[in-house]
Amino acid sequence: MRDILPALGRWYAARAPFGLATVVSVSRSAPRDPGAAMAVGPGDEVVGSVSGGCVEGAVFELAQQAVATGEARWETFGFSDEDAFAVGLTCGGEIGVLVRPVTPESDAAFGAVAASVARGEPVTVATVVDGPAPRGATLAVWARKVSGALGEPGLDAAVTADARGELALGATGLRHYGPRGERREDAVTVFLHSFAPPPRMLVFGAIDYAAAVARIGAFLGYRVTVCDARPVFATPKRFPDPVEVVVDWPHRYLAGTDTDERTVICVLTHDPKFDVPLLEEALRRPAAYIGAMGSRRTHRDRLERLVEAGLAPYELSRLRSPVGLDIGARTPEEVAVSVAAEIVSLRWGGTGTPLTETAGAIHATGSV
Structure with a gap:
């Protein structure tokens, strides 16, 4: 998404709604990694790409629908080996794409995120993909501040801790939680997109x-x-x-x-x-x-x-x-x-002490 953020930032500053489609998962061969994005803005202007093939046609329509309805959608595109080459998935496979509307009302932190990326300031954006939490809800996480919410304080706290971990490594990917942020559960799927080079x-x-x-x-x-x-x-x-x-x-x-x-x-x-x-x-x-x-x-x-x-x-x-x-x-x-x-x-801030000799929370919540 980094390559299209200047255009998205201009649309956002002009308060022009746009549909943002982001690759959140891939399996087998795919031409774009998680985090690749395509957006449909004013006058149906298109920037970016999610596959390099005819998936873009379907995604274009989904982005238009997202703007019209104000609702986010998660769609999976799968292809057989025989059909894959025509759509840019050169060895077959599957991509998961989250499509959501973006406006100052739906994503109050988007402008700050775009500005941070332009300055080279690391930031991770967490977006709900699936589950009981509001799909498309976002939480922007910096080293020392956060903006937005995912619908439940416990989920926000768990995602913030993990987002800072991903931010420390410049990593991007899906994480799974319980409805209140419980670890080792998979009711809620969240996409963590880190805008930072690896350390x-x-x-x-x-x-x-x-x-x-x-x-x-x-x-x-x-x-x-x-x-x-x-x-x-x-x-x-x-x-x-x-x-x-x-x-x-x-x-x-x-x-x-x-x-x-x-x-x-x-x-x-x-x-x-x-x-x-x-x-x-x-x-x-x-x-x-x-x-x-x-x-x-x-x-x-x-x-x-x-x-x-x-x-x-x-x-x-x-x-x-x-x-x-x-x-x-x-x-x-x-x-x-x-x-x-x-x-x-x-x-x-770990102590190096065996966990069997400690009490309280296992996962640290310190900042980068």
Whole structure:
């Protein structure tokens, strides 16, 4: 939808009703992912696409009907392998499309969402697809505020927590709840559409531990880059396909790379000539997590060098070293789980305590 938001924003600002069709689910092969959208606006102007095939004809009519009736609809389009090519589903399959009317009265937050996306400010839009909650109802969720409602306070609270989780990863997809937001129930289907790029994980030091951390980072939804100054180690074949591999001095690469409050920095170089100038750069820039591998002796030596480099106590307090949670990890894969656990725990305010020893709510409701 991001590509058509400028047009939608103009229609919305002019208070011109439009029908918005969004792909909320796909199975097997489909030319557009969940979140792809098509809209029908004033004068039957069409922007966007949901399939690239003749599904658009049916969706066009549904969008017109949504504007005329003021009601949202969820339609599924399925195709056999023989018919799929003609409608853009090259290997057959099925797409689920939610079609809803959009006006300032039906979606008071739409203008703010469009403005946030234009500014590059992350936001997740939750929309009811099916169930006892009002179909088409929306809840816009930012890191520190919400706008709208889905019809029941408990549902709003559960969806807000999950939307912030999706926002942290830039993820989009369907979630299922009970009528009051109960977990592990599927009475209400909600589509969470996150307008944010995946957060970055920067891994420095192309060692075996880095390969394991890179794999789990990609699994968690991060855009992973591995950087090392040694070309013999920094080779793409040593890392999974989604991972970017860069040959450069770590501190120089980081100095030329944008980071934000969602960025994860893992320093696994384990060599003062690499990690001290790198950490000097990392600890003075925005990041959600900065962890460095090494023994306690290595950590003490590293801190002394960083103090000599002029870092202040509050900057040094950001460093997580030795890296990871204490789970008894030994192998590179186990260490990667330990690091990932610390990253998740820090993001949501977890304690690392076994759940059997805790009481109260299991799922954290902290913000990104």
